[in-house]
Structure formats: C-alpha cells, structure tokens
Amino acid sequence: MPTTVRPVDYDDADAEVRAIYDDIMATKGIDFVPNFWRTIAHHPALLRRTWETLKEVMAPGALDPLTKEMIAIAVSATTGCEYCIRSHTAAARKQGMSEAMLGELMSVVGMFNETNRLAEGYQVETDDAFLQVP
Amino acid sequence: MPTTVRPVDYDDADAEVRAIYDDIMATKGIDFVPNFWRTIAHHPALLRRTWETLKEVMAPGALDPLTKEMIAIAVSATTGCEYCIRSHTAAARKQGMSEAMLGELMSVVGMFNETNRLAEGYQVETDDAFLQVP
Amino acid sequence: MPTTVRPVDYDDADAEVRAIYDDIMATKGIDFVPNFWRTIAHHPALLRRTWETLKEVMAPGALDPLTKEMIAIAVSATTGCEYCIRSHTAAARKQGMSEAMLGELMSVVGMFNETNRLAEGYQVETDDAFLQVP
Amino acid sequence: MPTTVRPVDYDDADAEVRAIYDDIMATKGIDFVPNFWRTIAHHPALLRRTWETLKEVMAPGALDPLTKEMIAIAVSATTGCEYCIRSHTAAARKQGMSEAMLGELMSVVGMFNETNRLAEGYQVETDDAFLQVP
Amino acid sequence: MPTTVRPVDYDDADAEVRAIYDDIMATKGIDFVPNFWRTIAHHPALLRRTWETLKEVMAPGALDPLTKEMIAIAVSATTGCEYCIRSHTAAARKQGMSEAMLGELMSVVGMFNETNRLAEGYQVETDDAFLQVP
Amino acid sequence: MPTTVRPVDYDDADAEVRAIYDDIMATKGIDFVPNFWRTIAHHPALLRRTWETLKEVMAPGALDPLTKEMIAIAVSATTGCEYCIRSHTAAARKQGMSEAMLGELMSVVGMFNETNRLAEGYQVETDDAFLQVP
Numbered sequence: 001m002p003t004t005v006r007p008v009d010y011d012d013a014d015a016e017v018r019a020i021y022d023d024i025m026a027t028k029g030i031d032f033v034p035n036f037w038r039t040i041a042h043h044p045a046l047l048r049r050t051w052e053t054l055k056e057v058m059a060p061g062a063l064d065p066l067t068k069e070m071i072a073i074a075v076s077a078t079t080g081c082e083y084c085i086r087s088h089t090a091a092a093r094k095q096g097m098s099e100a101m102l103g104e105l106m107s108v109v110g111m112f113n114e115t116n117r118l119a120e121g122y123q124v125e126t127d128d129a130f131l132q133v134p
Numbered sequence: 135m136p137t138t139v140r141p142v143d144y145d146d147a148d149a150e151v152r153a154i155y156d157d158i159m160a161t162k163g164i165d166f167v168p169n170f171w172r173t174i175a176h177h178p179a180l181l182r183r184t185w186e187t188l189k190e191v192m193a194p195g196a197l198d199p200l201t202k203e204m205i206a207i208a209v210s211a212t213t214g215c216e217y218c219i220r221s222h223t224a225a226a227r228k229q230g231m232s233e234a235m236l237g238e239l240m241s242v243v244g245m246f247n248e249t250n251r252l253a254e255g256y257q258v259e260t261d262d263a264f265l266q267v268p
Numbered sequence: 269m270p271t272t273v274r275p276v277d278y279d280d281a282d283a284e285v286r287a288i289y290d291d292i293m294a295t296k297g298i299d300f301v302p303n304f305w306r307t308i309a310h311h312p313a314l315l316r317r318t319w320e321t322l323k324e325v326m327a328p329g330a331l332d333p334l335t336k337e338m339i340a341i342a343v344s345a346t347t348g349c350e351y352c353i354r355s356h357t358a359a360a361r362k363q364g365m366s367e368a369m370l371g372e373l374m375s376v377v378g379m380f381n382e383t384n385r386l387a388e389g390y391q392v393e394t395d396d397a398f399l400q401v402p
Numbered sequence: 403m404p405t406t407v408r409p410v411d412y413d414d415a416d417a418e419v420r421a422i423y424d425d426i427m428a429t430k431g432i433d434f435v436p437n438f439w440r441t442i443a444h445h446p447a448l449l450r451r452t453w454e455t456l457k458e459v460m461a462p463g464a465l466d467p468l469t470k471e472m473i474a475i476a477v478s479a480t481t482g483c484e485y486c487i488r489s490h491t492a493a494a495r496k497q498g499m500s501e502a503m504l505g506e507l508m509s510v511v512g513m514f515n516e517t518n519r520l521a522e523g524y525q526v527e528t529d530d531a532f533l534q535v536p
Numbered sequence: 537m538p539t540t541v542r543p544v545d546y547d548d549a550d551a552e553v554r555a556i557y558d559d560i561m562a563t564k565g566i567d568f569v570p571n572f573w574r575t576i577a578h579h580p581a582l583l584r585r586t587w588e589t590l591k592e593v594m595a596p597g598a599l600d601p602l603t604k605e606m607i608a609i610a611v612s613a614t615t616g617c618e619y620c621i622r623s624h625t626a627a628a629r630k631q632g633m634s635e636a637m638l639g640e641l642m643s644v645v646g647m648f649n650e651t652n653r654l655a656e657g658y659q660v661e662t663d664d665a666f667l668q669v670p
Numbered sequence: 671m672p673t674t675v676r677p678v679d680y681d682d683a684d685a686e687v688r689a690i691y692d693d694i695m696a697t698k699g700i701d702f703v704p705n706f707w708r709t710i711a712h713h714p715a716l717l718r719r720t721w722e723t724l725k726e727v728m729a730p731g732a733l734d735p736l737t738k739e740m741i742a743i744a745v746s747a748t749t750g751c752e753y754c755i756r757s758h759t760a761a762a763r764k765q766g767m768s769e770a771m772l773g774e775l776m777s778v779v780g781m782f783n784e785t786n787r788l789a790e791g792y793q794v795e796t797d798d799a800f801l802q803v804p
Contacts, residue, residue: 006803006804049723056719
C-alpha cells in the first residue's frame, strides 16, 4: 500500500537532497535509497536533520554499531513498526547478527515486555537500592 | 505508593518461594529480594515461571549479559516502566555499563522511537531489499 | 503531585455537573467523587459524554461487569496508566475479584504482552485459518 | 486482509444504523460509508455512541477542525494505527492541510516521541515550575 | 509479506521441536502448527519456554479459558498486533465468544484506552480510597 | 525520585554546554535550565543535537508554535510521559492555551486513542478512498 506522501526519486531531487541520498548510499554501502529516506525527503529539513543525527548516533563509540542496530530492533519490536523491524533486521544481519543472536534478542525483548507489564500492573514500588545514582 | 498486592516477605514465604528467593539473591549477588519478585510471589506459579525464564534468557549465550541488560533498558524506556528502567539501569551499571555507554544507549533509543513514528506516520512501504530472509 | 487542571469540587460545581456527580456516587455506591471525574469536569461536555458512555459500556450484557473491570485492568496494565490500574483494581476487588483471579489476570496480561512482541518482532505471517470471518 | 467482523452494508442495515450512515455521509460530505463505521455497526450501540461523540468532539470550538484532525494524526502515528493514519491524513488534506504542514506535523510527532523516551529513560524529575496549576 | 526468519516446517524439525508441535496441535485440537510457533522454533528454547508457559497460563483456574482468551484480545488490540488480534479472535470464537460478546469487549477496550489517556493527559492524582491493599 | 544520572548544573558545565544552557533560557524566556536539558547534558552530543533539532522543529512555519506545543501534549498523553505532559502543558499555557482549548485537546486525544483501538481491534480494512496520494 502506498506511502501517504509521494517519495522523492533521485532524479526529481534537488541538489541538497541528492547530496544526502549520495551520502546515505555511500555510508550504508547500498546502491538504492531506501523508501524511508525518500519519503521524509518531501520535507527536506526533516531529511537533513534525521540523517545527520543517525550518522552521529550510529557511529562506533562506547557501543559498537551492531549492538546499536540490535537495540533499534528491540525498540521497533516493542512499538510494532513493521518497516523499522524489517529494515533494522536486514541491517543487523549485514553487520553480522547471527540467527542465534536474533533468537536471544527476541527472547530478551519478549521477556521484558512481559515483566514491564507485571511491574506496571502491580504498581511495584521501586527498591531503595535501585535509586542510587553514581 | 503501595504495590496493589501485599509483597511476600521472606519470613512469610513457604518453602518453594523461599527457595526461589534464595536463588534470586545468590544468582544476582544481592542480599535482598527486590520488590518485583516479592510482589509476583503472591501468585507462586508466576514467580516460578518468571524466574526460571529470566535465568535462561539472561544467561551468557550468543549475546553477553550486559548487552541483554541494555536491551532491557531500551524496552523499558520505550514502554515507560519506571520500576523496570531503574532496576535494569542499576543492574547494567553493576555489570559495567559506563555513563558513556548509557548516553549512547539513550541516544539510540530516542532516535529510533522518533524514526519509528516517522515510518508509521507516513506509512512508508517496505523496500524489497528488506524482505530477503536467509 | 497535582493534576494539571484544578479538579472541580462538588460545592463549586454547577447543577449539571452536580447531577452527574450524584449519579456517579449512586451508581458506584461510593460517597466521594473520584479525582478522575472531578478533573474532567473542568470541561463539562467531556464529563457528560464519558460518564454516559461508561454507564452503557459497563452495564451487564453479554459480558458481566466483573469481567469488564478485569479487561479494564488488562488495558491499563498494558498502557501503564497508574491511576487506571489502581482504580480498576479497587473496583474489581469490590466486585469480587479474588487475589487468585488477579494473579491469573496478570499472568495472562504479561504473557500476551510478550507474545505480541514476538509476533511483531518476527513479523509472523497470519495463518489462513485465522482469516475466516463468520 | 479482511476485517475480523463482517462490515454492515447500507442495504443490510436497520433503520437506526441507516440513519447514522446517512448522517455520517452528510456530515463528512462523502458518498460512501467508510469501513470503520460499517465495522463497528455490527454492535449498533458502539456505532451510535462513537459517532455522536465524534460529532461533538470534532465540531468547531476553541480549536478548529483542521487542528483537531492533525492532532488525530499525531495520536495515530504515535500508536501506529494504519487505518487511522490513512483516514485522518486524507481528512486533514480535505480540510486544507498542505504538504508543508504535514511535514512539520511529522517533525513534531517524531521529535516528541524521541524526547518522551529520553525523559522516561532517564526518569527526569519534574521541575517545580511545571507543577503550577492556574 | 514474509516472516523475518524462516519458519520451521514439521518435516524439518528435530525430535524435541516435533514433540512440541504435536502437543500444540493436540492441545488446541487443530491439524496445523500456526506460524507463530513455527517461527519461534528457529530458537528452540524460546519455543519450549513459550509453549510451556502458555499451557500453564491458559489452563482453567480462577478464570476460565474463554475469559483469558478475551483478555488476550484486549491486550493485542491495545498494542495493535495484527497476528495476535486475528489468532486470539479466532481462538475465542472457537471457545464460544459470540459477536455480542466481541462487541462489548471492543467497547470496553476502546473506552478504557480513552480514559487511560485522559487520566494520563491530566495527570490525575490517585484517590486515597484506591490505595487500600487487602 | 532522582533522575538516573546526575543532572549537570550550570556551574559544573563546560563552555559548550553552558552556551546551550544560555540559549535554552534565552529562547524560552526562562531563568532556569529545566531538568530535561540538565539531564541529557551528561552526554553533551545528545544535548546539542536535541536542542538544535527542537529549535528548528518548534520555530514558526506552516504551523504556529502553540499548535506544535499542543501536538506535543497529544503525543505525551498518548505515551503517558509525566515529565513531558507537565512541561508541554506549562509551555502551551505560557503561549496562550486556554482551559477550553486544553479541554478540547484532551477530548480529541481521548477519542482517537479509543477509535485507534477499535480500528486495530477489528482490523478494519483501509478504504480505497484513503489511499489516494496527491
């Protein structure tokens, strides 16, 4: 089913958007611009901000890129965003996520979505030990 | 504010529940039974199942325990469960999560909660490239 | 912490709002107007619509009122609304929910919040058998 | 894929439901009854209550109808409801929402879904200044 | 659209997984293994834990199985999980849920998703009466 | 209860963070740095990105700042983020949101959280008319 705005094709994009498209393809090592980016390009400032933030956030740092990609899957599975689940699962596999890792990741995501609702459903009081801040 | 059921104190617990409490403290290396476990003990089968599952899910495997604990934080921040955020943040720090790691974790969680809504809000179509399954 | 609008006290309410307050107390068999209703009374049309709908929705019908109240707890635990969890838990107990029933209710809510995320996280395809409509 | 109940066609509807269908088409200025309304018509009391509430809530008042429709998009993008996103986006456009307005709306929705998780993920304490109630 | 992992067919499954598949079909009285179970079987420990928990949680107890199945629908409608909504609706119908019961169930789910956001949106203070624990 | 990281006071902040703090206070016309910003300052890159994005997103454009602030309330009420609800409600009032506007805003947020779950709970099919893209 169609996206609610018309995605911007490379050939129809202006120079600023094209430069971002080129950077997306080069950074990700892919030869197409995913629909997500072509969609938000209908509002170029949103494209620019989102891509710049993504590059910073996903760069290697205190956490490695694969761990970050798996956290993205965890967030997306919790909110139930299909596009996000599929694109982050593909990206994580490309970075080396094995099927065993995915199985454990889903086990963790499932379990804590359960315990989250138990803690909320009973309104469990926070233990003093968990209130210590370094 | 109080939990909606009366948490079960160690001294009031029967032998089966006490054995689980002992295992929780020994496994986690703590000298108290967190309120979460004392709460769900009002329904002992729930305590038993949840603890057994947790031990399996959080054991070292294809993912290490600290990565799993950070995924638990990501899930809990996404659902907004206070108890869960505080207890998993404390647990992750105990396992070595630095403040820099927490800062990157939150950056990732924040960013993908944003892009999840952009993908949903525009109903972005999934790219064919993301539909490949190994 | 305070509600973000000033709840309307019985003595400050106009005749229409007072009539609804009286009906709330009579219908629920309580001698106070819960904060929820006093809060939305700042916008009287919202109070009127919400109370009229609630009376219809919670009346005995194909489902009994206690079952409906437990479904309200399930919804509230899933969204994590503290006021809602506490008020519906109190209401369900008043209508006869035992601690064993609450334990099973929470077990069901927890479990299906888990399986929901597994189904989403893997993007499980719907079986044809589940697409039959009577 | 099919709705889980059989939507009620105009020709199969009883007089009460037909009257509501007529009112929906007249009020919205459309010549078909959207699937949402035909679906909840399987439980006529739900159709009646929901349509009456909608008419009241969406009427011009302190907020104009287009602003209300954009708030509906914001809610629907946040929960990820496809039908809702598509129908409210169509309705808002009909009322004059430009592509620039949609782009800013999505930017706002995306950003605050991000900051919501940052505020929750760190359990930020509410500032005293934000607790003042007029 | 395809599941993100390859579901495990009966013929490709090892003895442990087959035994679970047999138990699922026998317990549910169906002659196929739903995609959900075939999907999580890619990580056999997840299949085993989830199935064992489900059998315990859904067994008759203080709540009957149909009530539990309707609570599963309430959770799934609240999170918006398509697979879950469709499979639990089918299962509840098989256990005797009438269309009138479904209509009331949806009315309750809809209403409390509304009041949950009103209670949150105004940050309604919990009444003292709702803080009593038996 | 404390934030899970130590908020950064103005006096302890380095020059880059202080400059952002100064800009926050000047832009918002307040004489304190809200806890949200002092919290994310523990990871300065997150502070910088978030503040720069906020300034762009909330600037007058196709939508006015008050409408944007009310959309922020709608998002926050839907996710249930207390800090966010309180801070955006305070900010919207400062920009002129009347109590009548807040009452209508909450009515809209409540109503569409309800209809979202009805549309999901019944898996309503999207009408062809809603699939047109300009």
